[in-house]
Amino acid sequence: MSDLEDPSHAETAQAAARFGLCENCLGRCFARVDYGYGNDERGRILAQRWDLETIPPADCHVCEGLLGRIEPMTTIVEDALEAIEFDTFLVGTRIEASTLTRQQAVYEAIGAEETEPLGTEINREIGKRLEQRHGWNVDLDAPDVAAILDTTFDHVDLDIAPLFLYGRYRKHARDIPQTRWPCRRCQGTGCTDCQGSGRTYLLSVEELIAAPAIPHAEAEDATFHGAGREDVDALMLGTGRPFVLELTNPRRRRFDPTQLEEKINATAKPAVDIEGLRFVDKEAVPLVKNHRGSKTYEATVQLATPTPTETLKKACRILEGAEVAQRTPSRVSHRRADKVRHRNVIRCRLREERPDERHARILIQGDAGLYVKELISGDNERTEPSLAGLIGEPATCTALDVVRVEEPETLDEHAPRTE
Numbered sequence: 539m540s541d542l543e544d545p546s547h548a549e550t551a552q553a554a555a556r557f558g559l560c561e562n563c564l565g566r567c568f569a570r571v572d573y574g575y576g577n578d579e580r581g582r583i584l585a586q587r588w589d590l591e592t593i594p595p596a597d598c599h600v601c602e603g604l605l606g607r608i609e610p611m612t613t614i615v616e617d618a619l620e621a622i623e624f625d626t627f628l629v630g631t632r633i634e635a636s637t638l639t640r641q642q643a644v645y646e647a648i649g650a651e652e653t654e655p656l657g658t659e660i661n662r663e664i665g666k667r668l669e670q671r672h673g674w675n676v677d678l679d680a681p682d683v684a685a686i687l688d689t690t691f692d693h694v695d696l697d698i699a700p701l702f703l704y705g706r707y708r709k710h711a712r713d714i715p716q717t718r719w720p721c722r723r724c725q726g727t728g729c730t731d732c733q734g735s736g737r738t739y740l741l742s743v744e745e746l747i748a749a750p751a752i753p754h755a756e757a758e759d760a761t762f763h764g765a766g767r768e769d770v771d772a773l774m775l776g777t778g779r780p781f782v783l784e785l786t787n788p789r790r791r792r793f794d795p796t797q798l799e800e801k802i803n804a805t806a807k808p809a810v811d812i813e814g815l816r817f818v819d820k821e822a823v824p825l826v827k828n829h830r831g832s833k834t835y836e837a838t839v840q841l842a843t844p845t846p847t848e849t850l851k852k853a854c855r856i857l858e859g860a861e862v863a864q865r866t867p868s869r870v871s872h873r874r875a876d877k878v879r880h881r882n883v884i885r886c887r888l889r890e891e892r893p894d895e896r897h898a899r900i901l902i903q904g905d906a907g908l909y910v911k912e913l914i915s916g917d918n919e920r921t922e923p924s925l926a927g928l929i930g931e932p933a934t935c936t937a938l939d940v941v942r943v944e945e946p947e948t949l950d951e952h953a954p955r956t957e
């Protein structure tokens with residue numbers, strides 16, 4: 539015997555039936571009584587036990603036919619979902635306010651306490667049918683897509699979860715910023731300074747990667763999250779810099795990332811190329827953005843006077859392992875607070891081959907945030923120690939390339955959910 543047949547429910551069920559309800563709407567007044575029944579079954583059990591009359595949904599006082607339309611509504615949601623790729627889904631419903639008002643009035647009038655909202659029933663019934671038909675999985679917490687059905691207009695809005703791709707980029711040309719750089723004078727509208735382009739720099743790493751990715755995933759837009767950024771005029775070499783590309787509203791999410799990688803490289807090269815592109819979940823974004831890993835640079839140094847290799851080697855040996863005190867560099871002090879930071883130089887090695895005694899190339903590995911140009915020049919004694927300070931002659935960094943950016947170690951825990 540079902541709990542629904544308990545005499546304590548008799549009076550409430552009779553009061554509900556007097557409104558003229560379909561089986562579902564009657565059963566829904568007792569939705570949380572007992573387990574394992576659909577609301578229509580609940581309605582039938584109650585009607586039989588207490589000799590009540592239920593009526594077809596089309597004439598139902600509360601739903602006015604909605605619950606007789608589960609099948610056609612399922613087909614509408616099904617059509618919308620079949621046009622996109624996903625693994626998990628969720629159905630939501632928009633219902634006319636007057637319907638909800640009638641439902642609420644009935645619940646209050648009969649004093650039923652174990653009810654559920656009409657939308658919850660419709661969502662569940664449609665979801666159940668789609669799971670059975672296609673093997674799709676409902677995920678209430680973090681679905682790939684939420685299909686929101688407007689029951690008045692039979693229209694479906696798809697709210698698609700963003701897609702996250704992790705990779706590393708290299709930049710082989712100078713004067714390419716990592717992200718879009720609007721013209722300072724016109725703020726992007728186009729002026730004579732920027733020849734109408736609206737940009738200070740025509741290309742950006744972000745756009746070179748995002749432009750092929752957006753159509754590939756049939757996405758609406760893309761956001762680029764880099765693990766720090768190099769200067770506009772610095773090359774990014776070696777193993778590349780980690781990034782996560784976030785694609786919003788992607789209608790495709792099951793492609794092979796290596797195919798997209800090839801596509802990106804086909805258009806971004808020779809200026810930029812990427813490698814190791816793979817799916818990650820959204821936790822990878824803060825992980826990559828906040829990663830404070832060490833960086834390795836190759837600095838091209840110009841010396842004011844001819845300087846012997848031995849002198850430079852000695853200076854490098856002192857800098858290797860040194861803790862450097864750096865006041866905010868004068869080149870950025872107009873936009874950053876003036877303070878002293880302490881950063882470590884992990885490695886500092888002179889490249890043996892030198893074109894002449896006034897030039898050198900130095901490999902420097904330092905903590906995240908180490909100002910390398912100032913480590914070379916000393917920045918008018920704002921950085922201590924420095925290469926210039928140690929050799930006792932002015933030295934400038936004329937080119938600075940990033941050759942390695944340490945990757946976040948825990949990234950592998952954020953593997954994609956798809957197989």
Ligand SMILES: [Zn+2]
Binds near residue numbers: 561602
């Ligand atoms: Zn009804």
Ligand SMILES: [Zn+2]
Binds near residue numbers: 730733
């Ligand atoms: Zn402009």
